[in-house]
Amino acid sequence: MPPKSQQKTTTLRVLRGAVTGGKLVQRTQDFEVPYDATTTVLHALEWVKGEVDGSLTFRRSCRASICGSCAMVVNGRSRLACKTKIADLLEGNASKNIASAEETVGEANVVEIAPQRNQPVLKDLVVDIKPFYEKVKAIVPYVQEGPEKEEHVTKDSFSQVIMVSNCIMCGACYSDCTAMVENPDFIGPAALAKAYRFVSDPREGNKTERLKELSEKNGVWDCTRCGMCIDACPKGVAPMEAIVKLRSLAIEAGITDNKGARHAMVFKDDIATWGVLNEPFMMLKTLGVAGSIGQLGNALNLAKKGKIPNPFPFEHKVEGLNEVKAIYEELKKNPLDVRTKAADSGPGAG
Ligand code: SF4
Ligand code: SF4
Ligand code: FES
Numbered sequence: 001m002p003p004k005s006q007q008k009t010t011t012l013r014v015l016r017g018a019v020t021g022g023k024l025v026q027r028t029q030d031f032e033v034p035y036d037a038t039t040t041v042l043h044a045l046e047w048v049k050g051e052v053d054g055s056l057t058f059r060r061s062c063r064a065s066i067c068g069s070c071a072m073v074v075n076g077r078s079r080l081a082c083k084t085k086i087a088d089l090l091e092g093n094a095s096k097n098i099a100s101a102e103e104t105v106g107e108a109n110v111v112e113i114a115p116q117r118n119q120p121v122l123k124d125l126v127v128d129i130k131p132f133y134e135k136v137k138a139i140v141p142y143v144q145e146g147p148e149k150e151e152h153v154t155k156d157s158f159s160q161v162i163m164v165s166n167c168i169m170c171g172a173c174y175s176d177c178t179a180m181v182e183n184p185d186f187i188g189p190a191a192l193a194k195a196y197r198f199v200s201d202p203r204e205g206n207k208t209e210r211l212k213e214l215s216e217k218n219g220v221w222d223c224t225r226c227g228m229c230i231d232a233c234p235k236g237v238a239p240m241e242a243i244v245k246l247r248s249l250a251i252e253a254g255i256t257d258n259k260g261a262r263h264a265m266v267f268k269d270d271i272a273t274w275g276v277l278n279e280p281f282m283m284l285k286t287l288g289v290a291g292s293i294g295q296l297g298n299a300l301n302l303a304k305k306g307k308i309p310n311p312f313p314f315e316h317k318v319e320g321l322n323e324v325k326a327i328y329e330e331l332k333k334n335p336l337d338v339r340t341k342a343a344d345s346g347p348g349a350g
Helices: 041-051 086-091 130-137 155-165 172-176 178-182 189-199 207-214 228-232 239-252 259-274 279-293 296-304 321-333
Strands: 008-020 023-035 071-074 077-080 110-114 121-123
Touching (some): 008 121, 023 086, 041 086, 041 110, 071 172, 086 110, 130 189, 155 239, 189 239, 207 239
């Protein structure tokens, strides 16, 4: 901490909690903490624990963005406490993708700290990481012998392996994952990034087998491509990019007998043919007749709101349709190598 004469102070608003009688009871508690340009969230929490309230509970180990244990929700986003500076949170820092406290919290001099999401809280900022680890452990963690092993390893093909190998298992992507909120059984971004590490490895002998498993329920097709995991990851792993590539590789391998792959293929065909989507037929082709009947309730709700999709999109002239068709023709003649094509980025990529 800086000398007293140079210190500014901020309010650390911590969401604390404990399980009592099997029920989690949470409350916020404010602490006035000193900080300077170098103070991180972890420094501030350590100061509170040492100087004000020794019962404040959080995880940390390396203090150097290596162990992944200090991930928590800071001003609404999952971040590593030891990597996140108080000054950046208060004032904002565009180069680190951090908005100011005024924009995120609504108060200028406040830092809000909460436990990670999508995992049960054990005490204060400590969550039960078992479900997250179990999902990561479900991915076979070694290169397997098998018929698809490639003879040559190129620098380009191995760059994919390196990118996803930077994961430190902090769970920030898992905590900010929007698909996980709706479906807690979704395997999640970190596990899928790990899976891509092996599928993209030229030495892996069972790529198709892995892709088949990943294409099942709760796998690659359950991701909503919101991009939150790319923003959250402190190590640049970009799990959503790995997921998009796994999907493309699964379709290339002919693993298409599932709703996700059918939806992606119909989507592509509609755009390549009409330049717009034919939503009623897309549902029919994706879900089949029985599945579409199950969606009638949703369709009626949409109709009540006046949102009835046009089943005849070809009635509308789409500007630039010839250019769109030309792009698809070119891709047919010269397909991209999914593994080594330029990185996708942001929501909607792929
Ligand atoms: S892109 Fe997919 S995996 Fe990543 S946070 Fe969004 S839903 Fe989760
Ligand atoms: S992919 Fe990134 S955010 Fe997710 S667990 Fe690994 S390091 Fe953390
Ligand atoms: S304490 Fe290890 S990553 Fe923050």
